[in-house]
Amino acid sequence: MDTNPERVALVTGATSGIGRAAARRLGSIGWTVAVTGRDAERGRRTVEEVEETGGEATFLRADLADVETVAALADAVRERYDRLDVLVNNAACSPGERRLTDDGHERSFAVNHLAPYRLTHDLLPLLAASGPARVVTTASTLHRRGELDFDDLRLDSGYDPLDAYARSKLANVLFATELAARLGKGVTASVVHPGFVPGSGLYRDASLSVRTGTRLAARLPGVGTSVEDGAEGLVYAAVAPAAATRSGAYYEGTRPTEPDPRAHDERLRERLWTQSAAMVGVDPDWP
Numbered sequence: 001m002d003t004n005p006e007r008v009a010l011v012t013g014a015t016s017g018i019g020r021a022a023a024r025r026l027g028s029i030g031w032t033v034a035v036t037g038r039d040a041e042r043g044r045r046t047v048e049e050v051e052e053t054g055g056e057a058t059f060l061r062a063d064l065a066d067v068e069t070v071a072a073l074a075d076a077v078r079e080r081y082d083r084l085d086v087l088v089n090n091a092a093c094s095p096g097e098r099r100l101t102d103d104g105h106e107r108s109f110a111v112n113h114l115a116p117y118r119l120t121h122d123l124l125p126l127l128a129a130s131g132p133a134r135v136v137t138t139a140s141t142l143h144r145r146g147e148l149d150f151d152d153l154r155l156d157s158g159y160d161p162l163d164a165y166a167r168s169k170l171a172n173v174l175f176a177t178e179l180a181a182r183l184g185k186g187v188t189a190s191v192v193h194p195g196f197v198p199g200s201g202l203y204r205d206a207s208l209s210v211r212t213g214t215r216l217a218a219r220l221p222g223v224g225t226s227v228e229d230g231a232e233g234l235v236y237a238a239v240a241p242a243a244a245t246r247s248g249a250y251y252e253g254t255r256p257t258e259p260d261p262r263a264h265d266e267r268l269r270e271r272l273w274t275q276s277a278a279m280v281g282v283d284p285d286w287p
């Protein structure tokens with residue numbers, strides 16, 4: 001583990017669940033951690049918890065559903081820190097009903113995929129200047145059931161909460177794999193499935209059927225991981241020396257695993273990259 005006290009990480013979605021546990025773990029090895037979320041009270045608690053482990057923390061409030069707020073978050077990070085060693089794109093939602101953001105994007109696609117895309121875009125120069133640096137994105141094994149219809153990214157033709165979530169997680173895997181392929185030396189990208197973590201807050205706003213399924217599955221012996229164990233893969237990808245050389249890796253927990261074969265489809269990745277750039281208002285020709 002890299003325990004250099006000068007290291008700085010940004011963990012999105014650190015006011016709850018796996019992100020909060022990952023922030024605590026990074027704090028416990030002496031890192032400075034910027035934690036984000038919408039809920040200021042939960043943000044304050046996370047800061048306290050990180051500081052109790054011996055690390056330093058700051059809460060930066062941001063609703064990642066809004067592209068301009070994502071850009072403002074990147075500005076705030078650049079203003080506050082002169083380096084960034086790890087960006088953990090972890091925040092996500094699983095809305096039970098279809099909702100469009102003020103920018104007109106389907107909400108789970110916006111928060112779970114477009115926000116990491118724009119945030120990484122805006123923070124990459126700082127990461128590169130601090131290198132060797134890492135971008136870690138939290139996906140899910142559910143990416144395997146995701147379908148991407150580029151002609152219907154708003155899901156106008158129909159909304160299934162689990163399909164929408166799975167689609168956003170497929171986008172996470174495609175994004176991270178494409179990012180790794182595009183990055184030169186100095187910054188690596190990886191993507192992590194943390195396991196099934198029924199004790200996190202993710203299923204709070206999920207549809208009744210997803211909440212019921214989650215509750216039932218959580219009761220099965222051997223199914224389900226604690227929030228603490230769920231953070232293991234993120235922390236591993238963020239700081240373990242062994243992960244430093246594995247850019248483009250997909251981890252289930254700490255185990256490098258083969259993602260869905262579509263992760264190797266360069267045309268699909270390129271199309272998502274280009275369309276995402278247009279949706280968040282940046283030039284697709286990056287990094």
Ligand SMILES: NC(=O)c1ccc[n+]([C@@H]2O[C@H](COP(=O)([O-])OP(=O)(O)OC[C@H]3O[C@@H](n4cnc5c(N)ncnc54)[C@H](OP(=O)(O)O)[C@@H]3O)[C@@H](O)[C@H]2O)c1
Pocket residue numbers: 012013014015016017018019036037038039040042062063064065089090091092093111138139140141193194195196197198200201202203
């Ligand atoms: N739990 C599982 O079984 C499971 C399985 C596979 C993958 N994952 C992935 O693990 C990651 C963490 O999820 P979790 O299970 O720990 O869920 P969680 O406890 O609900 O945490 C989600 C985090 O995202 C933040 N967030 C949600 N919407 C946001 C928005 N619009 N703007 C800014 N922040 C927002 C939440 O903060 P605020 O409410 O303060 O905004 C919270 O800190 C996600 O990427 C999820 O897809 C989870």
